[in-house]
Amino acid sequence: MSAIEESQPPRAGRLPRNARRRQLLDAALSVFVAQGYHAAAMDDIADKAGVSKPVLYQHFPGKRDLYLALLDESAASLMEAVRSAMSATDDNKERVRATVAAYYEFVEDKTGAFRLVFESDLIGEPEVRDRLEAVERQCAEIAAEVIASDTGLPDAEARLLGAGLAGIAQVTARTWAANGEPLPREQAIDLVASLAWRGIRGFPRTDEH
Template sequence: MTETAPRPRSPRMARDARRAQVLTVALDLFAREGFHHVSMDDIAERAQVSKPVLYRHFPSKLDLYLAVVDHRGEALVAAVGAALAAADPDDPQGGRAVVRGIVRAYVEFVEDAGDSFSLLFESDVTHDNDVRLRVDQASAEAARAICGGLRELAGLPPEHAELLSTALVGMARVAATSRYRSRRVAVDETVELVTQLAWRGVAGLVRDRPEPGDDAPEQCSGT
């Protein structure tokens, strides 16, 4: 009788390091094969950990999936925030800089994330309320950050900024994913093309920025 070789184990790690390793493995598997085609056995084998160790970190496959979605969502929101922070409020073309920064954030996020971008934009588990909420949360937080940027740099009233921020998220996301799949247009060229398209619309609604000392602008309520 042939004995089954024991599953190899990875070296011992600190708890946080092990959790990060499992998240990386799960992100890759979920992105390439989808939630329904990946089992906890698959993840344990790839991460070279026992199932009891895996379940100590994540009680279920859904908990692990949600953690991966949160991880990707945080990266997206950070990318949008960094792009907005880099825009110069004293630049007379500040509004265009905001739009360009938003578009670049999405295009580069998808490029850097590879197939894992699908966990945020094309999840195969979005019928589950918890997953839908997590997926929507990342886009909503990005839209709120964009709304604030449009309010500050382009001087738009809040209701216009909220509507445009949602539209910009959709446009940037679709353009980024389409470019990633086709590979027919370079990253920089994509950013400029989509910026030109989006800015032509935004510029028609931009009003003069408030002078110092004017009443404080209303805040975006969120989307």
């Protein structure tokens, strides 16, 4: 057996359809994160998954379909994390920290899925751009709903504050990751949450008016 043959993953046996789809998505994510969309090839993804190209095409008609499926999945994961952070407690200070933590945990995920949401090399494509704008807007709106309910601020003001909180969390998390995680995650989260809370706490809860 040649060195090339030894380095290739064994071809996978039959799996239930859902398990095979999961396997293919995981392989595609690894390839897209490592190579970017344009450099990645379906051959690379099939090899990574240990399947033939016909098997890959049975599940996904093309590379773009794979990418969009992963983008939708990653975006949904982030939105659910932000929603959980906001609903986990009635303490606004803890909500702020939990929201910041959601972004740091998303960025720290070793799969690198955050790169599809925050660093996509297909941002110029309308169907990708629309998805990215939607996840940004929806994360801000999740925060804005709680802010509006607690403070009685008009919707427009609450949405702006929600976008501000999401923006601070996203940008600092990406900067932290890009710089090689120079601080322990919890310390970084505390630092950024403290900054955000100092601004948001200036808007008292409705029941404190």
